């Protein structure tokens with residue numbers, strides 16, 4: 001978007017001007033080493049995406065349209081008390097947070113409700129939303145009205161401009177992640193995750209970038225998921241990665257900020273503290289990614305280039321992000337003493 005810093009430049013600018021959030025190099029190196037060691041096991045690659053049982057297991061247009069709807073709705077799952085969260089039971093398992101969204105989507109599809117078909121969700125009613133996203137706990141899905149509006153808006157654009165399929169937006173991007181990102185921001189307003197900081201407009205684009213990243217992951221970098229510049233996508237600035245970065249000592253909050261978060265104070269979308277947490281987290285992940293790349297290329301030269309060049313390119317910010325996001329879930333108890341920032345908004 002014109003006059004808006006792209007996520008990488010935004011992250012650097014916010015980090016250089018941040019007052020309450022700072023990066024600790026020792027923690028950056030610690031996380032980089034963890035991921036570097038993991039990458040040598042051969043399990044650390046984009047195939048991790050499919051390992052999640054609720055994600056689509058095909059790589060076709062239906063899967064890409066599923067990914068699109070999940071990205072349109074991928075925001076604000078937190079509840080006042082972590083103990084009573086919105087939950088969805090699907091195939092005898094209870095899912096909360098982001099996975100509750102996926103579970104509700106798959107439950108709807110099993111009930112022959114076409115939640116991933118633009119002609120259906122572009123005119124979805126509140127009654128249909130309430131049924132599809134009904135809770136299996138005492139807590140309702142947060143921001144249901146905003147989610148309905150986001151679906152109607154996104155579905156309307158797909159019907160008007162792209163014959164009802166997000167695959168046509170992908171095809172128009174001509175295998176460029178940055179072109180796809182630009183098309184998403186131009187045509188789908190709910191993805192325009194932009195804030196004011198230090199006199200500049202900063203684009204963090206969390207849902208727009210995770211949409212590109214999930215198309216890449218879902219199709220394992222082939223066919224609709226083939227992007228020549230996928231490594232230019234940054235981490236996705238949500239409210240969970242900062243928690244993990246603070247836990248591992250890569251990010252440090254001021255006492256004032258830590259106190260604010262521990263009181264579960266809700267931050268307004270665009271607040272300086274909120275933008276600092278998101279922007280400095282993004283920049284920390286860029287540094288982690290750079291550190292891993294340096295280790296991999298050092299290893300490559302040591303082994304006289306036997307290392308598969310493609311593998312070196314593969315440890316990108318998307319995989320750094322997914323590693324930390326998945327780890328935060330696995331270590332939810334260990335990390336629970338690190339407060340996450342609460343912001344009610346449609347961007348993440």
Ligand SMILES: Nc1nc2c(c(CN[C@H]3C=C[C@H](O)[C@@H]3O)cn2[C@@H]2O[C@H](COP(=O)(O)O)[C@@H](O)[C@H]2O)c(=O)[nH]1
Pocket residue numbers: 048049052055074075076077096097098099210235236237238239240241321322325326329348
């Ligand atoms: N940075 C980042 N943020 C992510 C994701 C995902 C889902 N990605 C999965 C799907 C395929 C990949 O392999 C990932 O495993 C959701 N979120 C955000 O998290 C928050 C909810 O968190 P929790 O309370 O724990 O469910 C909320 O802001 C949501 O928007 C990610 O990957 N990265």
